[in-house]
Amino acid sequence: MIRSPSENARDRLSAAVVVSILAVLTYGLLLPWLGFYRDDWYQLWAGLTLGPRSIVTLFSIDRPVMGYTYAATFYALRDSALAWHVYALFLRWLGAMGALWLFRKLWPGRPLLTTSAALLFLVYPGFLQQPNANTFSNHLFGYAAGVLSLAATAELAESAPGRKRVLLTVFAIASGLACWLIYEYMIGLEFLRYVLLARAALKTTGELNRRWLARFTTASAPFFAAMLAFLYWRGFVFIAGRGTVDVGQVISQYGASPGRILLERAATLAGDFAEAAVFGWLVPGYERASELEIEKVIGGLAPAIGAILVFLWFARRRAEDEATLNPTREMILLGALTTLASLGPVVLAGRDVRWSSAFDRYTLHTTLGLAMLTVGLVWAAFRARLRPAVLATLLGLAVFFHQANAFHWARFWDEQRQLWWQLTWRAPDLQPGTVLLVNLPSQRYFEDYEVWAPANLIYNEGDGTPDLAAEVIAEETARKVEQGIQETRSMRVLIGIPRDYKSTLAIDWPSRSSCVHVLGRDQPENAVSSGSLMRSIAAYSREELVLPAAEAARPPERIFGPEPNHGWCWYYQQASWARQQSDWERVAELGEQARGLELTPSDPSEWMPFFQAYMNLGAADQAATAAAQIREDPSVARQICLRLAEDHFSAPDIYRMARQMLCTEAG
Secondary structure (H helix, E strand, O other): OOOOHHHHHHHHHHHHHHHHHHHHHHHOOOHHHOOOOOOHHHHHHHHHHOOOHHHHHHOOOOOHHHHHHHHHHHHHHOOOHHHHHHHHHHHHHHHHHHHHHHHHHHOOOOHHHHHHHHHHHHHOOOOOOOOOHHHHHHHHHHHHHHHHHHHHHHHHHOOOOOHHHHHHHHHHHHHHHHHHHHOHHHHHHHHHHHHHHHHHHHHHHOOOOHHHHHHHHHHHHHHHHHHHHHHHHHHHHOOOOOHHHOHHHHHHOOOOOHHHHHHHHHHHHHHHHHHHHOHHHOHHHHHHHOOOOHHHHHHHHHHHHHHHHHHHHHHOOHHHHOOOOOOHHHHHHHHHHHHHHHHHHHHHOOOOOOOOOOHHHHHHHHHHHHHHHHHHHHHHHOOOOOHHHHHHHHHHHHHHHHHHHHHHHHHHHHHHHHHHHHHHHHOOEEOOOOEEEEEOOOOOOOOOHHHHHHHHHHHOOOOOOOOOEEEOOOHHHHHHHHHOOEEEEEEOOOEEEEEEHHHEEEEEOOOOOOOOEEOOOOOOOOOOOOOHHHHHHHOOOOHHHEEOOOOOOOOOHHHHOOOOOOOHHHHHHHHHHHHHOOOHHHHHHHHHHHHHOOOOOOOHHHHHHHHHHHHHOOOHHHHHHHHHHHOOOHHHHHHHHHHOOHHHOOOHHHHHHHHHHHHOOOO
């Protein structure tokens, strides 16, 4: 069926609207509940404390051009989490619009096929780092530039010589360079550019001959020259300060057995292809979905159903119109080869796709090839009337997985916010040089800067030297704490932080039902669900590193949001601080206030400061009540009784009475 120009214009507008709606449904609904994560933190600390130009220095050792683009973005967005998330959503949408432009140039007159490919490009659920917006906006910027460069190449290949062609060539070269200079491993996408140019030349000549070769060579020359210039700069001019991105060190991996290493990398490439093309549609998203409570399952299904309905509305009538238009072989082949070419530089550099520690990042720039491959397979395997249903199912599932992923990251941000608010309730100030070891209930920190950066923004705002250090919770960390090791943590040539593990402060938040616990080596209790590793570290944690202050530190609300309501955990943290100062009257007062508000803990160990206060003040009835509440969990009472000592009370006879009250029935 030949469509009129007005119908084609309506198709283009409808496709753009559908892509925009699905972008919002997939990534936009939970933006207000997302925040800062992982690598965001040291960049946020540097940008706010040392100024945005410090970000240029941070990235001067591996990707200097990205340092400039990142710093420029930071000038505009600074510490607004919502602004970063809106920016990342815009970049994701921009990349999808570029993909739609490219697919329409490749297969004109096929609105359902090309829009389906653009939508699968947009919602691919193997890449789940979108909510980590500050850091991954760089990836999204580079990739969007690369996709737009390819789309402009497809456009100029069909344009007559003249001003438009020149402008498109300049834009395509500039955006291509931006992509490679930001993330060099995305250069594998260049394979598709030369396919586009070869395909356009073949349309003109009709066969592969000298005339075709001449047209292809002429069209390719500007892009080939730009790529050679980039490769020369990257390989011979710029010397990277990180081994993983230094060309010389990457080549040295092949050593004396290049053949064996290449075979191993080829096997890795095949495995990564299967991971991205098959398992990426199910495995990472299923892991996120399996974490959901029933109400969040319902919340995630609503936008997924909305996406299905929007797509089926768009597909209505178009499926029959395209029944005889079937570019299956070309689409499958081009999609598979583009995916392999995209993964090639990643694998050759010794990296690979993994569904943990954010290494799903290497699937982002494969989505162009994967979208073509997946749609081609759907067209090959199903009849025209079934294709919309199959594609709608894929889209709905992907949107649901992204909702589950957004809930995951929203919970992570909520835990970080709660952690820092509770810590400042408990610790008005911290001794400079303190090494913080922090445990979260449903997440783990991968790097120390996820702790020291927010800690310094809170306790030492504006100080260009980080006074507080940190380390992640691990067996190796426990060994360092036990041995009291001293070391310096260097961070991207800009930051150096001394760590003296004799000044360790352990902070344990083992479950969302408990409060944050600042541990002390002389403290009688641990949280109910505290793990064995944290309990071993607790023996070396120095509670005295928490200091009084004329004005207690507060997390900046522009970053961490407003202060949470003063529920049980506020009273527990205030009581724990008062206990550290032996201010038993204040502890007892807080206990009575909490009881008056009918606030109680889920973790019985959190009654311990109040029990000590009541005993030291001679309030036997209140102490007996607190002891009974602690003994509701016999394991808690037993572990407290094992550590209970005379110096936890004001006199030996009070200690003996406390043991009798708390430990007689604990065994």
